Amino acid sequence: xxxxxxxxFLQVKGYLEDFQKILVVGCGTCTTVCLSGGExxxxxxxxxxxxxxxxxxRKKTILEECIQRQCDLEFxxxxxxxxxxxxxxxxxxxxxGVGVNFLAxxxxxxxxxxxLDTTFYGANxxxxxxxxxxxxxxxxxxxxxxxxxxxxxxxxxxxxxxxGGSEKGRCEVDPANIECVWQLIYDRLKRLGRLEDxxxxxxxxxxxxxxxxxxxxxxxxQLYDI
Amino acid sequence: MSDxxxxxxxxxxxxxLSSGHFAVTCExxxxxxxxxxxxxxxxxxxxxxxxAANVTDNQTAVVRMSSIAASSILVKNGMxxxxxxxxxxxxxxxxxxxxxxxxxxxxxxxxxxTGDHQSFGNHPKSKNVFDLDSLQLLDVVRTIxxxxxxxxxxxxxxxxxxxxxxxxxxxxxxFEFRVIRLAKKIDAGADFIQTQCIYDxxxxxDFMKMACDMGLDKSCxxxxxxxxxxxxxxxxxxxxxxxxxxxxEEIIKRIKGAAKNEQAEEGIRLLLDxxxxxxEIPGIxxxxxxxxxxxxRVREITxxxxxxxxxxx
Numbered sequence: 340x341x342x343x344x345x346x347x348f349l350q351v352k353g354y355l356e357d358f359q360k361i362l363v364v365g366c367g368t369c370t371t372v373c374l375s376g377g378e379x380x381x382x383x384x385x386x387x388x389x390x391x392x393x394x395x396x397r398k399k400t401i402l403e404e405c406i407q408r409q410c411d412l413e414f415x416x417x418x419x420x421x422x423x424x425x426x427x428x429x430x431x432x433x434x435x436g437v438g439v440n441f442l443a444x445x446x447x448x449x450x451x452x453x454x455l456d457t458t459f460y461g462a463n464x465x466x467x468x469x470x471x472x473x474x475x476x477x478x479x480x481x482x483x484x485x486x487x488x489x490x491x492x493x494x495x496x497x498x499x500x501x502x503g504g505s506e507k508g509r510c511e512v513d514p515a516n517i518e519c520v521w522q523l524i525y526d527r528l529k530r531l532g533r534l535e536d537x538x539x540x541x542x543x544x545x546x547x548x549x550x551x552x553x554x555x556x557x558x559x560x561q562l563y564d565i
Numbered sequence: 566m567s568d569x570x571x572x573x574x575x576x577x578x579x580x581x582l583s584s585g586h587f588a589v590t591c592e593x594x595x596x597x598x599x600x601x602x603x604x605x606x607x608x609x610x611x612x613x614x615x616x617a618a619n620v621t622d623n624q625t626a627v628v629r630m631s632s633i634a635a636s637s638i639l640v641k642n643g644m645x646x647x648x649x650x651x652x653x654x655x656x657x658x659x660x661x662x663x664x665x666x667x668x669x670x671x672x673x674x675x676x677x678x679t680g681d682h683q684s685f686g687n688h689p690k691s692k693n694v695f696d697l698d699s700l701q702l703l704d705v706v707r708t709i710x711x712x713x714x715x716x717x718x719x720x721x722x723x724x725x726x727x728x729x730x731x732x733x734x735x736x737x738x739x740f741e742f743r744v745i746r747l748a749k750k751i752d753a754g755a756d757f758i759q760t761q762c763i764y765d766x767x768x769x770x771d772f773m774k775m776a777c778d779m780g781l782d783k784s785c786x787x788x789x790x791x792x793x794x795x796x797x798x799x800x801x802x803x804x805x806x807x808x809x810x811x812x813x814e815e816i817i818k819r820i821k822g823a824a825k826n827e828q829a830e831e832g833i834r835l836l837l838d839x840x841x842x843x844x845e846i847p848g849i850x851x852x853x854x855x856x857x858x859x860x861x862r863v864r865e866i867t868x869x870x871x872x873x874x875x876x877x878x
Contacts, residue, residue, distance in 0.1 A: 490705045499700040500746045503734030503809040511808035512682050525739045540753050
């Protein structure tokens with residue numbers, strides 16, 4: 340899933356100073372699951388904005404909505420219609436950056452602001468904790484590394500083993516919070532009896548499939564036939 | 566895999582090693598600015614004491630004069646550089662371009678490194694590159710040197726002569742992988758290795774035994790890295806804060822046991838003992854003395870260690 344963290348409240352409030360009628364839109368998929376942009380978070384942010392602007396002596400209309408996905412036209416269209424029909428001045432999106440972009444491309448003259456900082460593709464590794472697992476590089480190499488990704492999970496994206504900063508299974512960049520992924524890879528390949536896999540040099544990686552190759556698209560030709 | 570009998574660059578360091586002498590290198594960190602005089606002063610302090618001096622590449626991710634420019638200044642001043650190059654700050658286009666430039670400026674040794682993460686330096690908000698890792702950099706430069714083509718396969722206009730080095734850290738984890746990584750670096754093109762600073766001599770002996778059992782010393786020259794401790798405080802600090810460095814308790818005790826104004830001298834005595842110890846370890850071809858901001862003691866250290874005069878080949 341895509342993980343995103345709430346932006347500081349005052350930053351979001353700052354975006355909205357000049358607008359009167361504001362719609363806060365949540366997303367029912369990734370950011371709901373990672374507890375930053377679902378229905379509950381929409382309510383919390385909207386209430387906070389009402390209170391904060393109220394304390395400033397400025398009464399604004401803060402509306403709330405949460406749709407299933409902000410990255411699918413099917414779910415987004417009703418929001419676009421509402422913005423139009425209710426003369427909404429500005430939208431705050433609590434989706435990941437994908438949702439904000441997707442709406443921005445379709446909102447005409449209505450401004451939209453991000454309420455979240457989108458961080459990474461990750462998994463819910465324990466209660467209340469998400470960790471990065473994939474970098475979306477477009478040419479997956481984890482068949483060679485026991486299914487564990489050094490592109491996403493090594494601080495230096497090393498492809499040929501741990502640097503000198505691996506100590507007791509931790510990464511020197513932030514030992515308290517970051518595991519050395521190469522220790523994990525080593526341990527896993529050892530368990531699988533495949534340490535030989537690490538003996539071979541992985542040559543310079545093709546980054547053209549990552550964002551370095553320009554903005555990416557993905558097509559499924561079979562869908563066009565339906 | 567490097568073949569020791571084939572001349573790679575004909576650098577002084579390569580000649581010293583290939584003729585069987587025990588090599589000595591040290592570090593010569595560039596200034597945090599354009600102060601050429603400061604660099605030349607450091608060169609004067611180490612000239613004649615070592616076979617080549619490593620010119621660090623924005624070490625610990627702190628901005629300094631570029632290692633290529635500083636290496637070129639060393640060449641002009643008659644001191645052979647080992648130009649360090651990290652992949653943190655340059656992609657394969659810049660790295661290869663810089664290697665051509667370095668070769669054109671008369672630089673004949675380089676050390677291929679990944680580099681310290683920028684979070685340790687003075688620009689922690691910068692973007693890193695890491696298009697290549699250190700092994701891939703070795704592979705790319707070796708391919709230019711031996712096959713005359715850049716990474717894309719295009720032929721080069723004018724080849725390079727470069728004696729290629731890499732680092733090895735026998736003290737980081739996982740320990741059993743450390744010698745495999747060393748073997749990979751040699752496969753990727755390393756002609757010589759400089760190790761991380763050694764304090765845990767037992768672990769280093771174990772590492773070297775594994776390396777020699779795999780025959781790695783036959784296809785690569787291994788220089789043992791040593792850093793003199795200036796004080797008990799420095800020993801404690803490095804032990805606690807520098808990842809991949811463990812200083813055994815008896816060493817900390819030994820430095821602590823000396824009076825405050827005697828601790829630096831005790832640190833040098835310890836270093837001299839370590840130099841003699843590593844000389845006896847099979848597979849070791851030289852020492853790399855990393856006297857951090859202590860270039861003014863390199864002459865004394867090499868002299869007292871019996872490493873002077875350096876061979877003139």
